[in-house]
Amino acid sequence: MTDPxxxxxxxVTLLSAAAASLTLAGCGGDxxxxxxxxxxxxxxxxxxxxxxxxxPNSVVLWTRVADATAGDNALGLRLQLAQDSDFNKxxxxxxxxxxxxxxxxxxxxxxxxxxxxxxxxxxFIYRKDSVxxxxxxxxxxxxxTADADTPVRFAVLNCQDYIGRYYNTLAWLLQQTPEPDxxxxxxxxxxxxTGDPRFQTPGGTRTISFSDTAGAIALGSGSATYYxxxxxxxYREIYQRYRTDRMLQQVQERFPMIAIWDDHEYSDDCYGAxxxxxxxxxxxxxxxxxxRAEQVFFEYMPVDDSAATATGPFATSPSKLxxxxxxxxxxxxxxxxxxxxxxxxSFRPDHRIPEDAFPGMVVMDKAALIAVxxxxxxxxxxxxYEQQKTFFGPYVDLSVAPxxxxxxxxxxxxxxxxxxxxxPAAQAATKATADxxxxxxxxxxxxxxxxxxxxVAAGQIPGASPLPLIEEPVYSALDRGIAYLHLGxxxxxxxxxxxxxxxxxxxxxxxxxxxxxxxxxENVFGDTxxxxxxxxxxxxxxxxxAVASSVSTTSLVWDLSAETTLPADYQTRFLVxxxxxxxxxxxxxxxxxxxxxxxxxxxxxxxxxxxxVTDHGGVADFTSPxxxxxxxxxxxxxxxxxxxxxxxxxxQQRLQELLVTNLDATLKAGFNKLVLAxxxxxxxxxxxxxxxxxxxxxxxxxxxxxxKSYYDDPKALAGKVRIKRYAYRKxxxxxxxxx
Numbered sequence: 001m002t003d004p005x006x007x008x009x010x011x012v013t014l015l016s017a018a019a020a021s022l023t024l025a026g027c028g029g030d031x032x033x034x035x036x037x038x039x040x041x042x043x044x045x046x047x048x049x050x051x052x053x054x055x056p057n058s059v060v061l062w063t064r065v066a067d068a069t070a071g072d073n074a075l076g077l078r079l080q081l082a083q084d085s086d087f088n089k090x091x092x093x094x095x096x097x098x099x100x101x102x103x104x105x106x107x108x109x110x111x112x113x114x115x116x117x118x119x120x121x122x123x124f125i126y127r128k129d130s131v132x133x134x135x136x137x138x139x140x141x142x143x144x145t146a147d148a149d150t151p152v153r154f155a156v157l158n159c160q161d162y163i164g165r166y167y168n169t170l171a172w173l174l175q176q177t178p179e180p181d182x183x184x185x186x187x188x189x190x191x192x193x194t195g196d197p198r199f200q201t202p203g204g205t206r207t208i209s210f211s212d213t214a215g216a217i218a219l220g221s222g223s224a225t226y227y228x229x230x231x232x233x234x235y236r237e238i239y240q241r242y243r244t245d246r247m248l249q250q251v252q253e254r255f256p257m258i259a260i261w262d263d264h265e266y267s268d269d270c271y272g273a274x275x276x277x278x279x280x281x282x283x284x285x286x287x288x289x290x291x292r293a294e295q296v297f298f299e300y301m302p303v304d305d306s307a308a309t310a311t312g313p314f315a316t317s318p319s320k321l322x323x324x325x326x327x328x329x330x331x332x333x334x335x336x337x338x339x340x341x342x343x344x345x346s347f348r349p350d351h352r353i354p355e356d357a358f359p360g361m362v363v364m365d366k367a368a369l370i371a372v373x374x375x376x377x378x379x380x381x382x383x384x385y386e387q388q389k390t391f392f393g394p395y396v397d398l399s400v401a402p403x404x405x406x407x408x409x410x411x412x413x414x415x416x417x418x419x420x421x422x423x424p425a426a427q428a429a430t431k432a433t434a435d436x437x438x439x440x441x442x443x444x445x446x447x448x449x450x451x452x453x454x455x456v457a458a459g460q461i462p463g464a465s466p467l468p469l470i471e472e473p474v475y476s477a478l479d480r481g482i483a484y485l486h487l488g489x490x491x492x493x494x495x496x497x498x499x500x501x502x503x504x505x506x507x508x509x510x511x512x513x514x515x516x517x518x519x520x521x522e523n524v525f526g527d528t529x530x531x532x533x534x535x536x537x538x539x540x541x542x543x544x545x546a547v548a549s550s551v552s553t554t555s556l557v558w559d560l561s562a563e564t565t566l567p568a569d570y571q572t573r574f575l576v577x578x579x580x581x582x583x584x585x586x587x588x589x590x591x592x593x594x595x596x597x598x599x600x601x602x603x604x605x606x607x608x609x610x611x612x613v614t615d616h617g618g619v620a621d622f623t624s625p626x627x628x629x630x631x632x633x634x635x636x637x638x639x640x641x642x643x644x645x646x647x648x649x650x651x652q653q654r655l656q657e658l659l660v661t662n663l664d665a666t667l668k669a670g671f672n673k674l675v676l677a678x679x680x681x682x683x684x685x686x687x688x689x690x691x692x693x694x695x696x697x698x699x700x701x702x703x704x705x706x707x708k709s710y711y712d713d714p715k716a717l718a719g720k721v722r723i724k725r726y727a728y729r730k731x732x733x734x735x736x737x738x739x
Contacts, residue, residue, distance in 0.1 A: 037087070041133020044126045047243035050252035051140035052259065052302025054182055055331065056116035059140050059256060062302040063124045064106045064243075065099045074098045078125040078132075079109055085121045085137055097124075104236050106299040117144040136249070140256045141181055146542075148334040149691065155180045155255075156685045158262070158550075158606025159188040159626035162242050163208055164201035165706045169627045169682050170247035171714040172699060172721055174254070176686060181333070183255045184341075186606040187262025187550035188629065189301070190238045192293070193219070195226035196268075198638065199630035201707075202226075208241055210234050219277055228267065228277065230289050235296035243300070246711055259301050260327055260341050262550035262607050266293040269499055269579050271348045273322055279493040280356020281422045291321040303327070322346060328529050330536055337689045338542035342533065344550050347526025352511065352583060355498045357484040358414075358435035359491070360444030362395045364482040364513055372513045391505070393486055394442040394478035396470065403445075409467055410448045411436055413455070421492045441483040442470050482506050488574065496643065499583075504557060504573040508585060515586045522587040537598055543730060544694055545601040546687075551580035552605040552623040553588055554614040557670030558659060565654050567647065573670065576636075580607060595619045602694060602728055604685065608632050611683060611698050613676035613726050615735040620728045622696045625683040628706045633663050633680035675735050676724060682706055683721070693729040695738070700724065 042048070049063040065075050077099055081092035092111065099105035107124075114120065120142070124135045144150050155173055173180075194209060195202035197220070210216050215231030229235045242248065266289075267275035273290035297303075325346055331339040364372075366385065369392065374381030396403040398410075411432050418428035446469050453466040470478075486506045489497035514520035525533060537545070556576035563571055581588040595601035596618035604622045610632035612623040625631075637660045644652045658666050664677035681700040688695045700722045710717050725738040 038123075038125050038132035038134035041126055042136055044128070044133050045124065045135040047240060047300075048136050048249040048253055049122070049124060049138045050302050051122070051138055051256040053304035053329075053331070054141060054143045054256040054258075055304075056143050056145045057114050058110060058112040058304070059114065059120070059142055060302040060304050061109045061111065061122055061138070061140070062106070062300075063099075063135055064104065064240075064300075065124070065126050066105060067126070067128065072101050074100045075105055075126060077107060078127070079122065080125065081111060081120055081122045083118075083120065085139070087121065087123070087137075091120075103299050104240075104296075108302060110304060114142050116142050117148060117150065118142050136253055138253045143181075143331065144334040146332045146334065149336075150334045151688055151690045152333040152337045153178060153180045153686065153688045155183045156186060156604050156606070156622070156624040156687065157183055157627055158186045158624055159609055159629040160242070160248070161188075161191050161200060161626075161629035162206055162245065163191070163195060164203055164206050165628040166206070166709045166711070167245055167247040167628055168705055168710045168714075168717060169684055169699070169701055170251050171710055172701065172717045173684055173686075174247065174250055175714060175717075176699075180255055180686065183251060183257050184339075184548060184604070185257055185259040186548050186604065186624065187260060188264045188606065188626075189259060189261070190235075190242055191264045191629070192229040192235070192238065192267060193226060194228075197224070197226075199635055201630075208238055210237055217277065228275075230286075230292070232292045232296060235293050236299070239296060239300040257302065258331060258339070258341060258548075259303060260343060260548060260550055261297060261345060263345055263579075265297055266290055266345070269351075269495070270345060271350055272346060274350070276351075276355060276495065276499070279495055279498070280354060281493050287322060291318055294321045294325055304329070328525075328532065332542065333689075334542075336543040336691055338536075338540045338545045339548065340533065340536050340540075340545065341548040342525060342550075343529060344524055347529060348524045348584075349520060349522070351499050351578065352507070352514070352520060353484060353487055353489055353498045353502060353578075355495055356431075356493050357489050357498065358431075359485040359489050359497075360441040360448075360483055361435055362439035362441060362481045362483045363487075364510060365395065365439055366479040366481055368513055369481060369509070372509060372516065375512070375516055389480045392480040392482055394470075394475055395439050395481050395483065396442050396445060396478060397439045398436050398445075399438050406445065406449070406467060407436055409452050409464070410445070413448050413452045417451075418492060423493075439481065441485055442475060442478055444483070444485060446470055482510060496639075499579045500577055500639070501643070502575050502578055504575050507575060507578070511585050522584040524581075524584050524587050534594075537594055540598070543600060543691055544689055544728075545595070545598060546689075546694075547595070547601065547603045549581075549603055549605045551607045552612065552614075553581040553592065553603055553616070553621045554605075554608075554612045554623055554674065555582055555671040556580075556608070556667055558666055559670040560658070563654065563658070566651055576667075577608065580605075592616050592619050596733070599733060600730055604687075604696075609635065610679040611676060611681055611685075611700060612674060612678075613696070613698075613735060614671075614673050615675055616673060618733045620694075620726075620735050622685055622687075622726070624685045625678065625681055625698070625700065627684065628682060631680050631682065631703045633660070634703065636660060636663060636679070675726065675737065681722075691730070693727050696726045696728070698724045698726075 046066050047064045052060045077097040078095045083089040099107045120140050122138045126133050212231050212233045216227035216234050217230050220226050263270045269276045273285050273287045275284040327343045329341050370381040370385045373384035398407045414432035415428045449467045449469055455461050456464045456466050488502040558574045560570055561572055575582045602620040606624050609626040609629050611625040614621040640659055644655050663679050667677045668674045680703045683700040686697045727736045727738055
């Protein structure tokens with residue numbers, strides 16, 4: 001050590017793959033091996049190195065070593081930490097680290113008792129045939145102490161799809177001065193699929209493939225088959241490939257990272273251990289797959305584990321993975337920034353409208369509507385129902401007379417429809433029976449009756465007679481309620497009307513009803529994380545509190561209520577994406593209210609592949625665009641082709657104008673708290689937090705610019721990047737657009 005008399009020591013915690021700790025004393029002084037130092041050995045470190053979770057006295061260092069001639073043997077490494085990039089002032093020269101094949105030869109080392117707000121340089125050294133080979137040199141920086149009056153700069157990154165795309169936004173980040181103190185990844189560091197046609201563009205050299213396709217999940221069909229990761233090797237091969245990118249390596253060599261996950265680190269639009277690829281046609285809850293994904297995440301990401309105390313290589317125990325994972329954590333950067341990182345994926349409930357929800361199933365009958373209206377206006381529930389019942393749909397109860405007489409005929413019709421949609425016959429019959437066992441939309445019942453009668457007329461049901469439709473005046477006299485149909489769910493097995501494109505008014509009513517009756521507490525964080533978050537909120541004394549959320553609190557609304565050229569069912573307000581906080585309106589309101597009461601609080605997020613700034617009236621939300629993934633604008637353009645397939649040409653043209661050409665204007669018109677809406681650019685947000693304000697600078701690169709590489713000429717990006725700056729000032733609690 002440079003000054004043993006000061007009785008300081010470096011505590012080294014070896015986290016072989018996922019988070020254990022080995023405590024050792026470091027040795028100091030200059031490197032006195034008597035030679036010219038190790039040879040360049042980047043080839044043995046194909047993913048280079050990284051650092052993460054910086055605190056005033058500690059940081060986590062990571063690398064992966066590879067040697068094709070090593071067989072199944074563990075590989076020994078030496079770690080050097082220095083105060084200079086030439087390693088003339090070494091403060092740690094630690095030998096004896098082991099990179100185990102059981103963990104893909106990844107190694108994480110936690111170094112504690114460092115100096116605050118200090119830059120350190122580090123490298124790993126691998127000895128082969130008596131020759132030392134060094135990794136690239138990494139640079140990291142510890143956080144300032146909580147009483148330090150110093151500005152803090154950090155970049156927010158997310159959604160960096162590798163397939164067919166380049167990280168030119170990272171090439172631009174590397175050119176910024178002053179540099180960020182750290183980078184915050186808010187999810188979708190990887191994508192688990194090898195070529196999802198909805199948003200990935202396979203081809204060329206930027207591809208992902210699995211050596212273990214038998215252990216993967218096959219999606220698509222025939223020549224269009226692609227795979228989703230499931231086995232440990234699947235997930236590892238994704239991280240291995242992503243980390244070979246030159247720009248990503250340079251960012252991680254230069255800046256410590258703080259990372260949380262979103263969905264794609266496990267599975268698209270997941271909740272807990274449940275995936276959504278098949279939209280209810282298959283059971284997709286898989287705790288083992290979730291644990292495998294988390295194992296590899298912790299192998300490859302420099303995430304701290306303060307509880308790690310082992311004295312040797314550590315294998316991640318399943319008991320520390322789902323459902324017991326604790327990824328949420330906090331960081332303090334001086335007087336002015338308290339960063340609280342949340343986990344919005346591991347504990348959240350199912351989507352409110354299941355992907356396999358039967359459109360005809362009534363979820364709020366007349367009594368439920370009156371109860372909600374009474375809660376909103378005590379004593380007036382029945383009167384409000386009478387005033388508004390035309391907005392809801394008539395229903396019948398197929399479990400009681402006379403309507404139960406229809407059930408034996410209609411269950412086979414619905415069963416056949418489910419079989420045609422891809423559900424196995426036995427499951428189709430069980431589901432159809434359950435779906436037609438209670439209160440059902442009269443409109444949907446009539447549709448099923450028509451299908452039954454058509455089959456009778458075609459001679460497909462020998463001996464059967466046609467059934468009468470529910471006609472006037474009976475139809476109009478029926479009680480009215482909300483079925484899944486009225487929430488926007490028009491298909492049997494689909495993400496549309498479930499996770500995307502739901503009717504705002506009825507969805508809000510249903511959410512209020514479920515909240516009041518305890519059917520859905522919208523417990524995004526889970527009880528333990530929520531209690532932890534509340535305590536941090538109550539005790540924070542920093543000037544600004546920043547909450548990292550993988551998904552945005554910004555409302556994305558398409559207000560088509562005045563668009564009379566569109567089909568009548570589309571003349572309403574739609575919530576575009578209820579996989580984000582729009583799907584949890586009651587919990588979002590509580591979150592924003594708590595942050596507003598605290599004051600000087602803001603959120604930042606990713607996920608949606610777009611740049612948004614929202615002024616929630618006391619709380620700001622800064623949603624960062626994607627590093628490289630398909631922009632939200634392009635995603636909408638593709639989805640519209642499916643949604644509007646049955647529209648007239650004039651209707652298709654109008655929808656194109658509203659939701660593609662003028663998408664951002666439509667979003668701002670639908671949600672007037674949006675200050676910035678850019679759904680077609682890539683980029684990142686660069687924050688600077690001082691005693692007086694937080695400034696968010698959006699660096700925006702055109703969507704088409706990620707399809708080609710600027711790696712050999714990064715300065716050419718200067719004329720292609722637009723910068724928009726916004727301030728959130730202490731005490732004012734509002735967003736101000738800067739020149």
